[in-house]
Each structure stands twice: as C-alpha cells, then as structure tokens.
Amino acid sequence: MKYRIKEDSTFHLAIVVLLSLIVAACSHTVQVEGNYPAPVGHQLPLSVGIYLSEDFKNYTYQEDSEDREEWKINTGRAQENLFETVLGSMFINTVSLSEYPKDVPANVELVIVPEVRELQFTMPRETKVNIFEVWIKYDMNAYDSQGNQVASWVITAYGKTPTAFLQSQEQALTQAINIALRDAGATLYTGFEKVPELQAFLSGKVRSASLQEFKVKSPQAE
Amino acid sequence: MFKPFIILTLAFLSGCTTVVIDEYRRSDGELAAGDSVVILGRRHSSDYETEPNLIACVGRELHNPEMGVNIIPEKEFVDIMYPWFEPRTAPMHVRSLDRLMENKEVRERMESYGVKYIVWIDGSTETTASAGSISCTISTGGAGCFGFGTWDKESDYEAAVWDFRDRELSGKLSADAKGTSYMPAIVIPIPLIARVQNNACKGMAVQLQQFLIPAARTSS
Numbered sequence: 001m002k003y004r005i006k007e008d009s010t011f012h013l014a015i016v017v018l019l020s021l022i023v024a025a026c027s028h029t030v031q032v033e034g035n036y037p038a039p040v041g042h043q044l045p046l047s048v049g050i051y052l053s054e055d056f057k058n059y060t061y062q063e064d065s066e067d068r069e070e071w072k073i074n075t076g077r078a079q080e081n082l083f084e085t086v087l088g089s090m091f092i093n094t095v096s097l098s099e100y101p102k103d104v105p106a107n108v109e110l111v112i113v114p115e116v117r118e119l120q121f122t123m124p125r126e127t128k129v130n131i132f133e134v135w136i137k138y139d140m141n142a143y144d145s146q147g148n149q150v151a152s153w154v155i156t157a158y159g160k161t162p163t164a165f166l167q168s169q170e171q172a173l174t175q176a177i178n179i180a181l182r183d184a185g186a187t188l189y190t191g192f193e194k195v196p197e198l199q200a201f202l203s204g205k206v207r208s209a210s211l212q213e214f215k216v217k218s219p220q221a222e
Numbered sequence: 223m224f225k226p227f228i229i230l231t232l233a234f235l236s237g238c239t240t241v242v243i244d245e246y247r248r249s250d251g252e253l254a255a256g257d258s259v260v261i262l263g264r265r266h267s268s269d270y271e272t273e274p275n276l277i278a279c280v281g282r283e284l285h286n287p288e289m290g291v292n293i294i295p296e297k298e299f300v301d302i303m304y305p306w307f308e309p310r311t312a313p314m315h316v317r318s319l320d321r322l323m324e325n326k327e328v329r330e331r332m333e334s335y336g337v338k339y340i341v342w343i344d345g346s347t348e349t350t351a352s353a354g355s356i357s358c359t360i361s362t363g364g365a366g367c368f369g370f371g372t373w374d375k376e377s378d379y380e381a382a383v384w385d386f387r388d389r390e391l392s393g394k395l396s397a398d399a400k401g402t403s404y405m406p407a408i409v410i411p412i413p414l415i416a417r418v419q420n421n422a423c424k425g426m427a428v429q430l431q432q433f434l435i436p437a438a439r440t441s442s
Contacts, residue, residue, distance in 0.1 A: 186305030
C-alpha cells in the first residue's frame with residue numbers, strides 16, 4: 001500500500017509538471033522597462049504635484065480570453081518613468097506625492113493623477129499585417145490645491161513595430177509598448193495647454209501673478 | 223587559389239536583385255564643416271512601417287566624416303528632440319518646420335547639433351509572392367529535407383531631402399528593388415537569398431552621397 005501511494009504521488013507530480021509545461025508554453029509574460037527622454041521646450045509656470053498610485057506603478061494587463069493565448073503585460077515601471085520624466089520637465093516645479101489627497105505640500109497649485117483606462121494589442125496573425133500594434137488609453141485628472149477637480153481629459157497612445165527575423169513576440173510587443181508610451185508622453189506634453197479647463201487655469205494663474213506684480217510695484221512707485 | 227572559388231560560390235549563393243533609382247534635384251548639396259545630416263524613417267502609415275534597420279543601414283553607408291558627411295543616428299536625434307519628431311508630432315511638410323522653429327528651445331537644440339539636412343525615408347520591403355514546399359523528416363536512420371521554395375521581395379522607398387536652414391525641399395529620390403530568393407533542399411536546405419532591402423539601402427546611400435556632396439560624383 002505504501003509503495004502504491006508513492007507511485008501515485010510520482011505520477012501526479014509528473015502530470016502536474018507536464019501540465020505546467022503545457023500552460024507555460026501557451027502563456028507569455030512581458031515586463032516593459034523603459035527610460036524616456038525629457039521633452040525639449042519651455043516650462044509652464046506652475047508648481048505641480050504628481051500622484052502615481054500603486055495600481056498605476058504596478059499596472060499589469062492580463063489577457064485571458066478563449067481566442068488568445070494567455071498574456072501578462074506589466075507596464076507599471078515604464079509608465080512610472082515616463083510620467084515622472086515628462087511631467088517633471090513640463091513645469092517649473094514638480095513634487096512626487098506618495099499619498100493623495102493627504103499630505104499635499106502648501107506650494108502645490110495643481111495635482112495631476114493619471115490612471116490607465118485600457119490597453120489593447122493585436123498580433124500580425126490576427127490582422128494579416130506584419131505589424132504588432134498597441135493602444136493605451138489614460139484618464140488624466142487634475143485637481144487644485146483644495147482638491148477640486150480642475151480638468152479631466154483622455155490621452156490615447158498608439159505604438160507599432162514591424163515583425164523582424166529572429167525577434168520573439170514578447171520582444172516585438174515590448175518595443176511596440178515603448179513606442180506607445182513615447183506617444184503618450186508626446187500627447188501629454190503637446191496637448192496639455194490645449195485642454196480648455198487647463199488653459200483657463202493657466203491664464204488665471206498668469207493673470208493673478210501679473211496683478212500681484214503690479215500691486216508690489218505700485219506702492220514702490222508711490 | 224581558393225579565392226575565385228569562394229567569390230563564385232558567394233555569387234551563386236545569393237539571389238538576383240534589380241535596383242532602380244530615380245532622382246529629382248532642386249539644388250545641389252552644400253555641407254560646410256561642422257554640418258550634420260539626419261536620416262529619419264516615416265512611421266505614420268497604419269499598414270506599413272519604414273524599417274529602423276534600413277534607416278540605420280543608410281546612415282552607416284553615408285557616414286563619412288573625412289568627406290564631410292556627419293550623420294546623427296536616428297534614435298539619438300529623436301531622443302534629443304523629444305517629443306517633436308515622434309510619429310504623431312513629426313513635421314510632414316517643409317513649411318511645418320517654420321512653426322516648429324518658433325519654439326526657441328527646439329530651434330537652439332537643432333542649431334547646436336549643426337543640422338543642415340533632414341532626410342525622410344518612407345517605404346518598406348515586402349514579400350510579394352511565394353511558391354513551392356519543403357518537407358523535412360527525422361527518423362532513426364537520420365534526418366533530411368527535400369523540396370524547393372521560392373519567394374519574391376520588393377522594396378519601395380522614397381527619400382525627401384529637406385534643407386533645414388533654408389527651409390526648402392532640396393530634392394527627392396526613390397529606390398525600387400526587386401529580387402527572388404530560392405531554397406532548394408536535397409537533404410540540406412541551401413538558401414539563395416536575394417538581399418533586396420540591403421541593395422535598396424546601398425543604392426539610396428550612393429545616390430544620397432552624390433546629392434549631398436556633388437564633388438564626390440565629379441571625382442568618381
């Protein structure tokens with residue numbers, strides 16, 4: 001009896017190992033790492049707090065549909081680098097916030113909170129085009145120092161990469177995601193001042209700064 | 223003794239490729255000391271993508287500081303100019319450069335790198351047809367393949383040369399290359415590959431060199 005139990009457990013172990021190998025063969029894991037350049041251009045006259053939540057910093061997209069193989073795509077670290085670099089050089093002063101809405105420094109005029117709304121990708125065999133494509137959609141939220149929402153807008157990013165000889169699906173997808181993240185950074189940078197609410201917030205800020213300057217100069221003139 | 227044999231074998235082992243280059247020139251190139259040239263791939267189309275390795279190949283072939291051609295690698299340039307030369311934001315026409323140059327920081331960065339020409343390459347290499355079949359078997363007695371495969375590849379590229387300082391189109395050139403590769407398999411598959419993209423790259427690089435340094439054409 002003892003012998004039988006041992007034989008069964010070895011058999012079960014072999015099946016488990018075999019099944020895990022089969023499952024592993026059909027599942028793909030992608031860890032996107034990336035460093036992004038700082039944008040070239042003028043800085044906006046704002047002191048901004050950046051809050052990247054733990055969900056955002058560890059974001060993992062999981063594809064588990066019947067039509068596709070299993071995919072786990074972690075873009076957390078890469079998008080954390082991107083948003084910190086791009087937002088960090090967009091304004092004259094930026095502060096990374098570890099918590100929000102608590103502990104916001106007094107000098108912060110605007111707090112920006114990005115969230116991932118969705119991530120989609122297509123493989124060459126699905127589209128019959130020799131290109132890997134990725135779409136990422138971000139919900140962007142901006143709050144004033146009192147915690148009131150100033151603006152809410154959406155950033156859509158797209159990245160593609162052609163198939164290449166001796167390049168794995170994971171490598172190609174990583175490359176496409178990195179291109180999509182660069183696109184997200186470009187859209188964030190070039191589109192920020194085009195959001196009407198932010199435009200109004202910025203001009204209000206410029207107006208109050210010039211009024212303050214005028215008030216300071218006036219008594220001196222007298 | 224073996225040298226002619228090796229050359230003959232290499233010539234036999236590569237498929238045939240034909241390359242046709244067309245050129246339209248508005249002005250001759252004038253590169254001064256310290257000037258740089260940037261070669262960039264167009265990536266805005268949804269159904270193809272100008273291959274980064276083709277851009278790198280043209281840059282490698284053209285880079286010749288002794289002759290006064292200093293190429294800034296594509297990746298380095300798009301990084302130093304981020305986010306103004308990304309697929310979504312890159313200027314599509316020469317006149318769009320004026321608007322971009324209104325940005326003081328961008329203008330200063332471009333000037334500090336001595337950019338004189340921006341060469342935009344648009345196009346791709348595709349497999350247009352394939353035929354034949356090869357089957358391979360493995361048995362206790364050994365392994366082997368038998369059959370014949372063939373495929374055609376076509377490259378279609380267009381390069382537009384922008385004069386960054388004068389803000390004008392200096393010229394355009396196109397490279398069309400076609401080639402057929404073969405793979406006969408009698409026990410071992412023997413690939414006879416037509417290097418279509420590579421030949422298109424070399425053809426374009428030679429033409430661009432003549433474009434950028436007209437003296438190179440007269441001396442050759």
